[in-house]
Amino acid sequence: MSTRAESDFALPKRARLHLGDLALRGITGAAALTILIVLIWIAYKVTEQASDAISTFGLGFLTSSEWNAVTDQYGARDLIWGTAVTSFFALLFAVPISIAIGLFLSELAPRRLRGPVGALVELLAAIPSVVLGLWGILVMGPFLEAHVEPFLNDHFGWIPLFSGTPSNVGLLPACLVLTIMIVPIVSSICRELFDSVPSDLKAGSLALGSTRWEMMRSVAIPQVSGGIVAAVILGLARAMGEAIAVSQTIGGTARTGWSLFGSADTLASRIANQYQGAATHLQQSSIAYLATILLVLSLAANLSAALIVRRIRRKLGAR
Amino acid sequence: MQRFRRSALVIFAAGTVVLAAACGSGGGTTTVTKNGGATPTDSKVLTGAGSTLVYPLVSQWEPDYATKAGVTVTYGAIGSGGGIDQITARAVDFGASDAPLTADQATACKGCLQIPWALGATVVTYNVKGVPNNLHLTGPVVADMFLGNITSWNDPKIKALNPGVSLPDTKVTPIYRSDGSGDSFVFSSYLSAVSPDFKSKIGTSTQPPFSTGTGAAKNSGVAASVQSTDGAIGYVAISYIAADGLNQALIQNAAGKYVTPGVDGIKAAADAVTTAQKDGSIPLVNPPASAATAYPLSTYTYAIVPKSSPKASTIKAFLTYAITDGQQFGPDLGFPPLPSAVVSSDKTEIASIS
Numbered sequence: 289m290s291t292r293a294e295s296d297f298a299l300p301k302r303a304r305l306h307l308g309d310l311a312l313r314g315i316t317g318a319a320a321l322t323i324l325i326v327l328i329w330i331a332y333k334v335t336e337q338a339s340d341a342i343s344t345f346g347l348g349f350l351t352s353s354e355w356n357a358v359t360d361q362y363g364a365r366d367l368i369w370g371t372a373v374t375s376f377f378a379l380l381f382a383v384p385i386s387i388a389i390g391l392f393l394s395e396l397a398p399r400r401l402r403g404p405v406g407a408l409v410e411l412l413a414a415i416p417s418v419v420l421g422l423w424g425i426l427v428m429g430p431f432l433e434a435h436v437e438p439f440l441n442d443h444f445g446w447i448p449l450f451s452g453t454p455s456n457v458g459l460l461p462a463c464l465v466l467t468i469m470i471v472p473i474v475s476s477i478c479r480e481l482f483d484s485v486p487s488d489l490k491a492g493s494l495a496l497g498s499t500r501w502e503m504m505r506s507v508a509i510p511q512v513s514g515g516i517v518a519a520v521i522l523g524l525a526r527a528m529g530e531a532i533a534v535s536q537t538i539g540g541t542a543r544t545g546w547s548l549f550g551s552a553d554t555l556a557s558r559i560a561n562q563y564q565g566a567a568t569h570l571q572q573s574s575i576a577y578l579a580t581i582l583l584v585l586s587l588a589a590n591l592s593a594a595l596i597v598r599r600i601r602r603k604l605g606a607r
Numbered sequence: 608m609q610r611f612r613r614s615a616l617v618i619f620a621a622g623t624v625v626l627a628a629a630c631g632s633g634g635g636t637t638t639v640t641k642n643g644g645a646t647p648t649d650s651k652v653l654t655g656a657g658s659t660l661v662y663p664l665v666s667q668w669e670p671d672y673a674t675k676a677g678v679t680v681t682y683g684a685i686g687s688g689g690g691i692d693q694i695t696a697r698a699v700d701f702g703a704s705d706a707p708l709t710a711d712q713a714t715a716c717k718g719c720l721q722i723p724w725a726l727g728a729t730v731v732t733y734n735v736k737g738v739p740n741n742l743h744l745t746g747p748v749v750a751d752m753f754l755g756n757i758t759s760w761n762d763p764k765i766k767a768l769n770p771g772v773s774l775p776d777t778k779v780t781p782i783y784r785s786d787g788s789g790d791s792f793v794f795s796s797y798l799s800a801v802s803p804d805f806k807s808k809i810g811t812s813t814q815p816p817f818s819t820g821t822g823a824a825k826n827s828g829v830a831a832s833v834q835s836t837d838g839a840i841g842y843v844a845i846s847y848i849a850a851d852g853l854n855q856a857l858i859q860n861a862a863g864k865y866v867t868p869g870v871d872g873i874k875a876a877a878d879a880v881t882t883a884q885k886d887g888s889i890p891l892v893n894p895p896a897s898a899a900t901a902y903p904l905s906t907y908t909y910a911i912v913p914k915s916s917p918k919a920s921t922i923k924a925f926l927t928y929a930i931t932d933g934q935q936f937g938p939d940l941g942f943p944p945l946p947s948a949v950v951s952s953d954k955t956e957i958a959s960i961s
Contacts, residue, residue, distance in 0.1 A: 355816065356816040357787075357812045357813070357814040357815070357816065358809070358810035358811070358812045358815065358816060359810075422831075425823075425828070425831050425832065425835070426831055426835065429835060430835045453778070455780075455821065455836075456832070456835050456836055457821050457823070457832065458821070535785065535786075535824045536823075536824055536828060539785075539821035539822055539823075540785025540786075540821070540822025540823065540824065541785075541817075541820070541821055541822050551821040551822065553785070553822075557785075560824075561785050561786040561787075561822075561824055562786060562787055562814060564685075564686060564688035564689045564691075564692055564786075564787065565686070565687055565688015565689065565690075565691050565692060565704075565712075565787040565813065566688070566787065567709045567711070567712070567787065567812060567813055567814060568709060568710075568711040569711045569714075569715065570711075
């Protein structure tokens with residue numbers, strides 16, 4: 289009721305009668321509705337296809353590591369693990385880099401440099417993932433195997449993450465390819481966010497004697513922290529959902545282990561690899577089950593992001 | 608201003624109507640062609656999808672059949688698994704797969720025939736610094752490498768097969784297909800045939816559950832992975848060996864010969880086994896010792912067609928062309944011609960399409 293009263297108040301009566309406005313409302317509303325319908329439709333179809341696997345394996349699917357097309361036994365544990373590890377490390381690498389790029393482009397870079405550098409970063413996002421994956425397997429993988437991984441193993445081999453034999457495919461190359469894919473998204477949003485901080489706030493902080501870094505740390509970043517969280521979640525969704533580039537670089541072996549050098553597989557990569565031409569009906573259904581898990585995970589990530597953003601807003605408002 | 612808005616709306620609405628009409632007439636055109644076709648066949652267009660292995664051959668058939676029969680064949684090399692899915696959904700007129708349909712796939716396809724229409728092979732490839740091309744291997748040794756029982760390239764079992772070749776102690780890294788693949792099917796059914804250990808631990812599948820090594824997507828992924836990994840052993844479709852300059856292993860056949868993968872070896876295997884299974888497939892792996900020069904990882908690749916189709920006569924004519932006149936393009940591209948016994952059993956199958 290109250291929203292209705294507000295909108296009545298906001299718009300003069302004559303304006304509401306304009307055919308153009310009505311059409312605008314209809315077209316934009318239809319566009320929003322289409323997305324909603326498509327989303328619900330996809331969720332319904334995926335769960336429907338997964339129903340046989342859900343009734344066969346139940347929740348045990350989540351904790352079973354078996355994935356065997358010969359004995360027709362499937363489980364998602366190793367794939368959930370792979371998705372979690374790749375997404376976590378991709379974010380761990382990408383977020384600081386993205387925030388740094390955002391700060392550099394909005395606060396520090398000479399004005400003449402901002403356009404070209406910004407455009408180059410965004411150009412990264414335009415590289416097709418299959419090309420990034422190929423680069424990952426042909427160029428980055430061998431480099432990591434020959435130089436980076438032996439170095440990490442020699443000096444930090446006591447950390448489980450860096451134990452094991454160096455390899456040109458595995459978790460580390462997959463994490464790095466994902467990092468490259470996330471950085472353009474998160475950094476361009478961060479840049480917009482930092483640009484949106486009122487310049488009198490920044491100038492005020494500097495006038496009080498802050499260094500640039502103090503100004504960024506105490507004014508710019510807190511001001512937009514909610515937006516940064518939202519950007520990070522967008523990056524997370526990208527990392528969890530990326531299939532092709534990951535399937536090319538991760539080694540496609542379902543496995544749970546701490547070593548970043550070893551092969552693994554993710555939910556999305558397994559779906560991309562095995563949905564087509566699945567050998568049995570149960571396998572196809574199990575792959576749809578994986579897709580259901582992925583949908584639920586993305587939903588959970590988005591909801592928690594919304595909660596975090598709301599909490600931060602409330603905190604800022606209270607101050 | 609108001610008038611302008613209204614006219615914009617009218618244009619928008621008109622556009623929608625035109626668009627709808629265009630879509631409608633698009634649908635209509637097909638019907639007209641169907642009804643108006645006075646030729647003996649019921650359509651001038653055939654679409655197919657599936658196997659990448661058979662694509663070089665089909666791409667020769669497309670222009671040749673267009674001039675000979677006036678029928679346009681469009682084939683999408685999207686992979687065997689995709690081909691099975693598309694024909695199951697009847698999104699195409701024929702599918703093509705290197706592995707025969709599994710029981711579940713056959714049920715889902717609701718009365719599909721699988722017709723062997725070309726010959727190919729899977730080749731074991733490797734990349735070990737300092738080791739020359741054409742290394743000798745046996746099925747059980749390859750099985751042990753993929754089971755993790757042989758972990759080093761200077762293992763006595765490999766040395767015994769290759770006197771005079773110096774083998775380094777490089778670690779063996781098996782590389783396999785992480786997607787469903789006809790090559791995985793040929794490879795795992797061969798190893799299951801020659802190694803009881805492999806059969807019980809891994810088994811035969813388009814997606815064998817390998818327990819060691821790393822996966823790579825598609826033939827191109829396996830080729831790239833093998834090339835960039837010292838100590839790698841993998842398997843690819845025969846055409847990738849020459850195309851990517853990969854090493855090939857000569858696998859010992861049942862007669863004890865190390866056979867070079869190629870037209871002659873595949874043809875020898877096909878001549879030795881010509882009887883089809885109940886499902887229409889003809890498994891060629893590990894042919895009997897009587898075929899002395901047979902390559903042991905040979906395979907048929909299949910056309911998959913529904914038993915009843917609105918384009919039945921066009922499909923029948925095209926398939927007949929493919930297994931007879933169409934075979935002439937094969938040898939140059941690495942496909943040996945079909946044995947005559949298979950051509951005649953194919954003809955019986957094709958005749959049953961209605």
